[in-house]
Amino acid sequence: MPADLRPFADHLLAWYDRHARVLPWRVSPQDRARGIRPAPYRVWLSEIMLQQTTVAAVKAYFAKFTARWPHVADLAAAPQPAVLGEWAGLGYYARARNLHACAIRVSEEFGGAFPQTAAALRTLPGIGDYTSAAIAAIAFDEPAAVVDGNVERVVTRLFSIETPLPQARKDIRLRTAELTPQERPGDFAQAMMDLGATICTPKRPSCMVCPVRPMCRASAEGRAEDFPVKKPKAAVPERKGAAFVATRPADGAVWLRRRDAPGMLQGMSEPPGTGWHAKADGATGANAAPFAADWRFCGTVAHSFTHFRLELEVYRAELAGDPPAEGWWCPPEARGAEALPTLMQKVLVRAEASPPEPAATPKRRLNR
DNA sequence: CATACGTGGCT
DNA sequence: TAGCCAAGTAT
Secondary structure, X not given: OOHHHHHHHHHHHHHHHHHOOOOOOOOOHHHHHOOOOOOHHHHHHHHXXXXXXXXXXXXXXXXXXXXXXXXXXXXXXXXHHHHHHHHOOOOOOHHHHHHHHHHHHHHHHOOOOOOOOHHHHOOOOOOOHHHHHHHHHHHHOOOOOOOOHHHHHHHHHHOOOOOOEOOOHHHHHHHHHHHOOOOOHHHHHHHHHHHHHXXXXXXXXXXXXXXXXXXXXXXXXXXXXXXXXXXXXXXXXEEEEEEEEEEEOOOOEEEEEEOOOOOOOOOOEEOOEOOOEEHHHOOOOHHHOOOOOXXXXXXXXEEEOOOOEEXXXXXXXXXXXXXXXXXXXXXXXXXXXOOOOHHHHHHHHHHHHOOOOOOOOOOOOOOO
């Protein structure tokens, strides 16, 4: 490390010693100094959950997962639907599928012990550049360059990097590697993320109380908020479709199926529905039902995904017997364990909140 | 390098 | 409110 960068890590770590956030998956810098190490399983699990996800949202899920599956072998032994069921609501469901696959590989190929280098961790499903470096640094003291969105923000401000993201990534990684100390690399990584989360925030950063302000070029120039520079995003298109909620009068069960096709919400549960088409394609309606029934329109559900906005028409019908389709009845008491993404939770609420009679707009039944 | 991939909170 | 943002990865 260049001599003029050493004070950065020292100042940051001194600040971290006093201001580290207390988090369920974290070992405090004081305990860490006493030789206490975080369990790699807990570090890994928290890092996967925290990908593009807020600390506040993760806490409850981390508690549920560690209570139900205390060790990686427990998770590896679980059926995938159970894992998806616990993950439901957290989003980015490929993470849950990869989490399970990773647990199985660690159990089968590594005897239940996570590999200890970033390079080896990087080969596991769901573990990329950031997560491999974070686990290696936090759990195994490897001085890896840990670069997440917080670090990108901190580093682009430190050096007033004008190159827009993602073009600037390589430069940011090299700068982070130079800043990272040989000692306490895990605390350093967590300190950078805490700094980004609490002081060096995207908007209205608290430069006046920042422990590294003397070393920050953007702050000196009074333009911290100008970084990182980002490439403008494309507008999100709108799509529409329909969902059909069949209920069983005897116990209020709803008919669900599994989304098997690769793509959105793969592996998750849903009431049967149409594909999601460009809004301009028009007509959905009860005619699109997967099987004939007395479908009643219940209103629409709007939901925003990262790359498109969706408007779903919701229909409901009571069924005497089983529908001629793949799926299963989910009684009310089993609802909580279902792998229902938030969108589908909204659909069920919409269907069940709608009055039973009469049909809002009588739609012709032209279904097969 | 660009795009697909969820969700909830905040401004 | 519409947009932005949060401890990214896979392809």
